[in-house]
Amino acid sequence: METNILLESGTGEVEIFEFIINNKHYGINVVKVKEVIETDNLTQIPQSHPAIAGLVLYRNEIISLINLKYVLDGTSAVSKKNTIILCEFNKTKVAFNIDSMVGIHRMGWDKITKPDALYANSLIIGNIMLDNRIIFLLDFEKIVTDINPKVGISPERIENVEYKDRSNIKLMLADDSFLIRSLLKDTLTQAGFNNLKFFDDGEQALDYLYKLEAEKKENFIDDVQILITDIEMPRMDGLTLTRKIKEHKTLRKLPVIVFSSLITDDLAHKGASVGADAQISKPEIGNLVKIIDKLIANSN
Secondary structure, X not given: OEOOOOOOOOOOEEEEEEEEEOXXXXXXXXXHEEEEEEEOOOEOOOOXXXXXXXXXXXXXXXEEEEOHHHHHHOOOOOOOXXXXXXXXXXXXXXXXXXXXXXXXXXXXXXXXXXXXXXXXXOOEEXXXXXXXXXXXXXXXXXXXXXXOHHHOOOHHHHOOOOOOXXXXXXXXXXXXXXXXXXXXXXXXXXXXXXXXXXXXXXXXXXXXXXXXXXXXXXXXXXXXXXXEEOOOOOOOOHHHHHHHHHHOOOHHHXXXXXXXXXXXXXXXXXXXXXXXXXXXXXXXXXXXXXXXXXXXXXXX
């Protein structure tokens, strides 16, 4: 099954691919999925991470297969024949094994609720209630980063960025992942930033901006100079957040950087269509710092 479904940007909608592992229902954003296939060419790797099932061959490319059953339930056995989701995000191609696929559902991001505080730092980034069942939206970036931290945001990625005192630059950041917020705080602080205000969904960020604009009008820019936003977030996604800001008569002058694992050559038009000032793929934090410096320089 190939996935090639395009949604208009900034409408607040998403398409979720639902699948089953060990009788539980899980979901992934369709945009991350290149194809769902059956394969019987798994090659195991000696002395690899226990979550790596092995390598699969896909259209003359060798791709790592992550054993989702091990990640979720600790089940280590993997058969030679697998149903796998082939994905691309963070400029990386990776595969995940599943038991079976259910289908694709179109819905609003506002229908995806945040995890309960008791498991907010788990691999679940959202819950979907559909036909009396719960679909758990998984944090696939965290799954991959937990296996190999080097593929995620890390201090090594800002080694070529000149450190300087950037404490006067006031940044807003919206990302639903606790891991990403923590990594962003650590790496941006290492680059010289310390005036950071974090939000864990687009709705919170927009409410803050509305309140700030109501109090300060055009002078809201004294409190925030740049917004950095993820795309995938419960309640309100980053493309909808960007569109609402750019359609607002006052807030529209706020520079918005879309910083997402979904930024690819094929999908860059989505951010452009809602007025984003820049788009950068995770985990290129070094490029993020350079873009911030450029936008600040242009505003002075």
